[in-house]
Amino acid sequence: MSLSIRPATPDDRNTLAGLAYDTGYFGDSASRYFPDRELFAAFWTDPYLRGGLGNLIALRQPDSRSGEASMQPVGFIVGSANPARYRRGLLRAAPLLLSRLGRPDTRRSLRYLLRAARYPGPHASDSLYPAHLHLNVRRDARGLGAGTALLRAHLNLLREAGVPGVQLSTTTENVAALGLYRKLGFRVADERETPLWQPWLGRPARHVVMTRSLLED
Template sequence: MAISIRPYQPADEEAVENITYRTGFKGEGLEGRDYFNDKRLFFMIFIAYYAHYEPEHFFVAVEDDSQDVVGFICGTTNTPRQEKRFALTMYWRIALRALFFTSWRSPKTFKTLLGLGKVLPDMREKPANPVDIHVEYPGHLHINVLPEYHHMGIGTNMISHFEDHLKCLGIKGVHLGTTSRNHKAVPFYKKHGYAIVKEASTAIHPVFKEISFLTFAKKLTSE
């Protein structure tokens, strides 16, 4: 099966939203779980920003025959700037949807969201070692491949493509977050030269008990 990587286009949004939802629960699908029932909101929290505001750093993996989008990689070259822009452009949209749609349609999802709101600042701002992650590794990324296409080399091709893209832009390092229970992502990042620079033990929700949030990072230039 031949797969190509190309820049994201607005018409890819629905496919990307589906992939995000089908891989968002410690690397597995959120379908059919009480934990988070609002697919659109999940996309708005984690991925929509990149599609709408930094599409120049967003790539999709497409099956050549069908032209179906089967994976994506996205991110930023400048995490502090991205966080500020995310706060300005997305917080109010997320809050409106959560309050006026999700809270009455899925109270359990709303509860998860409140837990997420409490721990996200902690996950972002307390490095476990003196390295300032945002200075040493200013870029960050998210990568997701549809489960039926896992372990076929698609993630490897996308992450190499993304790293080359960042290197061409002179970005000296990149980081990302995942959970210790993500049994595919952890070996994937290690294989690609990423090292753990931060570990945060926290509990968003009972389903995350005894799971830590890991920040992986990799230098892209020798400087």
């Protein structure tokens, strides 16, 4: 079984959106808290495909004798090194949200958005760590090295672009991801207990922001 990493382009939008949705709830489907798939893509995929930096997709070929058509997407990493541009990308999702408010799946998804606004997580300095990233790997593809390969390649692209540092947001629910980030040099900058996920987890979670300087390598 071979694994390859390539740049993610706007043509990969639906693939990235599907992977993001299928892994968006601590490795499982985001449908539990965000049933509107299209709106989820507008918030978690589209802002990175409009001026993001270091967007990559991982594919595996289960059978080395198979052709290129057999390559299966198993994970991706997306990021932005321009906080203002990223926020503008988020705002572009507002018209879609308003146009879909009559839909039951959108109204149920709105519960998460309102809670996220009410309970924001910790955030590191944008001047020291202007880039941020999201990494998602399908559960059935973990252990293949896709997460490590994606993160290493992404960090290299940020260095080449002269980005001084990168941050990411996660929770202590993502035990495997925390281990990967620490292995590649990320450190916890701040953490706090948050009730954001309580309606779905049944308990508060611990929100973590991790940082990685790219000037020290």
